[in-house]
Amino acid sequence: MLSDIDLLAAIGMPGAQQRGWSFSRLIDPELRIWELRPGNHRIAYAAIAGDLVLLHAWRKQTQKLDARALRRAQRNYWRAVDRIGQ
Numbered sequence: 001m002l003s004d005i006d007l008l009a010a011i012g013m014p015g016a017q018q019r020g021w022s023f024s025r026l027i028d029p030e031l032r033i034w035e036l037r038p039g040n041h042r043i044a045y046a047a048i049a050g051d052l053v054l055l056h057a058w059r060k061q062t063q064k065l066d067a068r069a070l071r072r073a074q075r076n077y078w079r080a081v082d083r084i085g086q
Helices: 004-018 067-084
Strands: 024-028 033-036 041-048 051-059
Touching: 024 067, 033 067, 041 067, 051 067
Parallel strands: none
Antiparallel strands: 024 033, 033 041, 041 051
């Protein structure tokens, strides 16, 4: 899992998008929250003030996106924005 995070940090989200890598996908278009998908774990992250911020991590148990995990990631997004001051 750490190697996926390191790779994402090295190339950034635009680089991953351009390459069409499937280890990451957009889960909230309005807030631009992404889901990193290493194995059966998921990590929600976003770019805030030029930094990648990990918002929430969970173990994937079904094929559908867990609505509670998305809500928690959204809540943590706004907390991070408040903390960073964007």
